Amino acid sequence: xxxxxxxxxxxxTGPGPGRPRDPRTDDAILDAVRELLRxxxxxxxSIEGVARRAGVxxxxxxxxxxxxxxxxxxxxxxAQDVHFTAPDDDSAESAAGRDFTDDIExxxxxxxxxxxxxxxxSAVPGLLADYRDQPELREALNTRLDAVRAAFRDLVDAAxxxxxxxxxxxxxLLYDTLSAVVLYSTLSSSRRVGPGFARSVAELVVQxxxxxxxx
Amino acid sequence: xxxxxxxxxxxxTGPGPGRPRDPRTDDAILDAVRELLRxxxxxxxSIEGVARRAGVxxxxxxxxxxxxxxxxxxxxxxAQDVHFTAPDDDSAESAAGRDFTDDIExxxxxxxxxxxxxxxxSAVPGLLADYRDQPELREALNTRLDAVRAAFRDLVDAAxxxxxxxxxxxxxLLYDTLSAVVLYSTLSSSRRVGPGFARSVAELVVQxxxxxxxx
Numbered sequence: 001x002x003x004x005x006x007x008x009x010x011x012x013t014g015p016g017p018g019r020p021r022d023p024r025t026d027d028a029i030l031d032a033v034r035e036l037l038r039x040x041x042x043x044x045x046s047i048e049g050v051a052r053r054a055g056v057x058x059x060x061x062x063x064x065x066x067x068x069x070x071x072x073x074x075x076x077x078x079a080q081d082v083h084f085t086a087p088d089d090d091s092a093e094s095a096a097g098r099d100f101t102d103d104i105e106x107x108x109x110x111x112x113x114x115x116x117x118x119x120x121x122s123a124v125p126g127l128l129a130d131y132r133d134q135p136e137l138r139e140a141l142n143t144r145l146d147a148v149r150a151a152f153r154d155l156v157d158a159a160x161x162x163x164x165x166x167x168x169x170x171x172x173l174l175y176d177t178l179s180a181v182v183l184y185s186t187l188s189s190s191r192r193v194g195p196g197f198a199r200s201v202a203e204l205v206v207q208x209x210x211x212x213x214x215x
Numbered sequence: 216x217x218x219x220x221x222x223x224x225x226x227x228t229g230p231g232p233g234r235p236r237d238p239r240t241d242d243a244i245l246d247a248v249r250e251l252l253r254x255x256x257x258x259x260x261s262i263e264g265v266a267r268r269a270g271v272x273x274x275x276x277x278x279x280x281x282x283x284x285x286x287x288x289x290x291x292x293x294a295q296d297v298h299f300t301a302p303d304d305d306s307a308e309s310a311a312g313r314d315f316t317d318d319i320e321x322x323x324x325x326x327x328x329x330x331x332x333x334x335x336x337s338a339v340p341g342l343l344a345d346y347r348d349q350p351e352l353r354e355a356l357n358t359r360l361d362a363v364r365a366a367f368r369d370l371v372d373a374a375x376x377x378x379x380x381x382x383x384x385x386x387x388l389l390y391d392t393l394s395a396v397v398l399y400s401t402l403s404s405s406r407r408v409g410p411g412f413a414r415s416v417a418e419l420v421v422q423x424x425x426x427x428x429x430x
Contacts, residue, residue: 043344100425125347128402129258129340138403156424169424173415180399181392187343188353200388208423209371209384210315 021064028054029061033075037119042072042126069130073141076120100164103155104202108178112198115186124187149175165206177205236279243269244276248290252334257287257341284345288356291335315379318370319417323393327413330401339402364390380421392420 032053036045047068051058065071114120131138152175159165181201185193247268251260262283266273280286329335346353367390374380396416400408 041348104424121347125340125344128343131402132336132340133256163426165424166422166426170415170419173419174424176399177392177396177416177419180395184391184395184398187346200385201392204385204388204392204423205420206423206425207381208419208421208425209319209380209389210421210423211378211381 025054025056025060026064029056029064029071030075033071034119037072037076037122042123045072047071067137069127069134069137070141072123072127073144076117076123077114077145098158098162100159100162101202101206103159104178104206105198107152107155108182108198108201111179111182112185112193115182121186124183174205240269240271240275241279244271244279244286245290248286249334252287252291252337257338260287262286282352284342284349284352285356287338287342288359291332291338292329292360313373313377315374315377316417316421318374319393319421320413322367322370323397323413323416326394326397327400327408330397336401339398389420 029050032050033045036049036053040049045068047058047061050071051061054061061071065074115124149172153171156165156169156171156174160167160169178201185197244265247265248260251264251268255264260283262273262276265286266276269276276286280289330339364387368386371380371384371386371389375382375384393416400412
């Protein structure tokens with residue numbers, strides 16, 4: 001996704017075949033997608049409109065992203081946006097002070113912030129409809145987010161090591177459950193998502209709905 | 216949903232002045248909606264097309280359902296479809312044999328079956344997009360499903376009474392969490408939703424992800 005070519009962008013043609021890509025062109029295109037999602041929504045967004053807004057040609061866009069869904073996915077789910085994990089402090093002291101429920105709360109909060117951006121909220125139903133029509137698309141696009149899932153697994157592993165999570169916990173099922181809750185709350189008009197929502201979800205999934213064994 | 220039901224949503228104009236509605240007309244219209252959802256999907260479905268397929272006039276449809284979303288919601292989420300609860304056997308013997316995790320599993324299974332119908336799977340992304348544009352719509356439509364939510368609360372209350380669920384459990388949060396998981400798994404291409412999925416979800420939310428207190 002990087003290139004050192006300082007060549008002009010925004011002048012209409014973009015780099016030709018075999019020439020390194022200009023990251024500023026990528027940024028201009030992704031910015032244009034986010035603007036248009038906020039202004040028009042997913043259904044009315046077109047590659048042509050994105051190219052015009054970004055000041056590039058349609059082929060310049062298609063060379064980078066084969067479909068509108070690929071383009072929108074990258075614009076609204078930046079894969080580098082993995083800020084839910086605690087700072088990389090693995091000292092025993094720091095680890096001892098960590099709490100699994102806090103970790104889960106932080107993950108849910110970060111995901112809520114991400115999904116509540118206007119361009120993301122605008123894109124999600126349209127992307128879901130595209131997934132419906134092209135089942136392979138979701139799998140392909142979600143590989144972009146494998147790093148997020150991997151970071152979540154690390155978080156679970158660390159909690160197991162601290163004795164705070166079940167050793168037999170299915171981290172992927174928990175990840176999907178939390179992702180589902182965040183997606184659902186974003187899609188709903190959701191009076192429920194106020195302060196404390198992430199905490200409530202974290203407590204529910206960590207403590208469980210069943211009667212505590214210690215009772 | 217009986218013949219004397221005055222209207223699907225309670226918010227429409229209801230039957231024409233002085234003329235009782237024929238439930239067979241309702242059924243024909245709702246059947247036509249489900250057929251067209253399977254054949255064409257949500258976006259291409261029109262009130263005009265539904266009327267034609269059902270052999271009625273457009274005003275006949277509009278008299279009953281003010282928008283396409285109202286019509287589709289009733290066609291794919293039948294409010295009487297609340298089969299997740301155990302038989303109404305409140306004898307002490309029967310109650311003693313009930314298990315909260317089983318109850319949750321049954322709820323998730325029933326919801327999965329409902330969401331995996333082709334017409335429902337076809338309608339959901341379109342409905343979500345409409346909710347996005349008209350936030351009041353989701354609230355209005357979901358009142359149709361209040362009976363399902365109420366039945367779920369009863370299920371939780373019964374589990375609390377049996378000592379199997381936390382007394383402080385937020386039944387609505389659990390309901391929303393499970394609904395989210397089902398919706399999400401239906402929207403995804405979801406290699407995960409095989410046999411045992413409902414059981415895994417039920418165990419996760421009942422036992423919790425945290426280390427058992429008895430450990």
